[in-house]
Amino acid sequence: MLKGIIFDMDGVIVDSEEFICEAAIKMFAERGVNVSPSDFIPFVGTGEDRYIGGVAEKYGLEFDAGMKTRTYEIYAEIVKGRLSPLRGVVDFIAKSKAKGLKLAVASSADRIKVDVNLKESGLPPDTFDVIVSGSDVVKKKPDPEIFLTAASRLGLRPEECLVVEDAVSGVRAAKAGSFRCLALTTSFTAEELADADWTAPDLAEAPKEAVS
Numbered sequence: 579m580l581k582g583i584i585f586d587m588d589g590v591i592v593d594s595e596e597f598i599c600e601a602a603i604k605m606f607a608e609r610g611v612n613v614s615p616s617d618f619i620p621f622v623g624t625g626e627d628r629y630i631g632g633v634a635e636k637y638g639l640e641f642d643a644g645m646k647t648r649t650y651e652i653y654a655e656i657v658k659g660r661l662s663p664l665r666g667v668v669d670f671i672a673k674s675k676a677k678g679l680k681l682a683v684a685s686s687a688d689r690i691k692v693d694v695n696l697k698e699s700g701l702p703p704d705t706f707d708v709i710v711s712g713s714d715v716v717k718k719k720p721d722p723e724i725f726l727t728a729a730s731r732l733g734l735r736p737e738e739c740l741v742v743e744d745a746v747s748g749v750r751a752a753k754a755g756s757f758r759c760l761a762l763t764t765s766f767t768a769e770e771l772a773d774a775d776w777t778a779p780d781l782a783e784a785p786k787e788a789v790s
Contacts, residue, residue, distance in 0.1 A: 580789060581738040583674055584728045584757070585706075586623070587685035587692055589744030589764040590781075592661050592699045594653075595622065598691070601653035602630055605645060611637050622765060623719055623745025625686035625712040626650075646688070654694050661698035664764065666782025671705060674789070682708035684728040684741075686748075689713045708732050719747040722755025729757075740788060742781070749774045760788045 588594050599615050606613045613633055621632040630649060631641035674681060685692050689711040696703055703709060708731040710724055717723040729739050741752035744765045752759035753773055761774035768777045776788045 579738065580679065580740055580758075582680040582682065582729065582732045582734045582740070583789070584682045584684050584725055584732075584739050584741045586741075586743045586745070586748050587683055587687060587695055588623070589664075590742050590762055591663060591667055591683070591701070592695050593664055593764060594657060594661060594691075594695055595765060597656050597660065598626070598629070598649070598653055598687075601649045601656055602633070604652050605630075605649045606633070606637075608648070609639070609645075611639065613637060623686060623743075623747040625718045626688060626691070627712075628718060650688070650690055650694075653691065657694065657698050659698075661695060663699050663701060665780045666784070667780075668701075670781040670784060671701075677789075679789075680708075680732045680734065681706045682710065682728040682732055684710045684724045686712045686719055686724065719745070720750035720754065722751045722757075725752055725755045725757055729755075742784075743771075743774070746770055758788070760784060 599618050617633045621629040626646050630645050634641045683706050692711045710728045715723045725741055729736050736756040739757055741757040741759045743749050744762045749759055749761050749771055759774040760776045761771035763779055771777050776785045778784050
């Protein structure tokens with residue numbers, strides 16, 4: 579029986595990928611390195627350390643904490659007035675709460691980015707029973723640690739939870755943790771997300787069987 583829903587953040591609740599990419603590109607430019615949006619694609623959903631660090635490595639740079647700090651500073655300015663919940667999110671959350679389901683956010687991003695996203699999208703943190711960020715776990719997706727942590731903090735078993743994801747690494751993490759998984763095709767194709775139990779364009783079109 580479904581008792582909880584665990585949401586990834588980017589590409590599920592809000593679409594901020596283009597903005598974090600824009601911020602990271604500007605950060606690298608400040609360091610005299612020109613990178614392209616396509617450089618970041620292999621690292622989507624893996625957390626900012628890998629998202630930024632993977633591109634730094636490609637261009638022969640050593641990743642340091644200052645890269646991420648500066649990227650977040652730029653990001654916080656870029657997204658002001660530009661973030662809103664994706665189609666179906668607000669209604670889906672309201673219906674889930676009405677059913678008595680527990681809700682969690684489990685994002686590979688650091689807590690600072692999660693907080694910025696929630697604030698700018700008009701979803702206060704207390705919308706969710708639990709928030710787990712990349713800062714709270716050691717192993718990143720596709721390891722299931724972040725989802726297992728969220729389920730534990732909700733007081734639920736994995737089989738009682740639905741994970742909503744948009745990235746290949748996130749789907750793999752969900753399935754590795756024995757969660758049911760709904761994958762949204764906001765970042766990858768249905769074929770790339772085929773390991774999920776269900777796929778949908780967004781939460782407005784979430785299959786009824788996924789939340790029953």
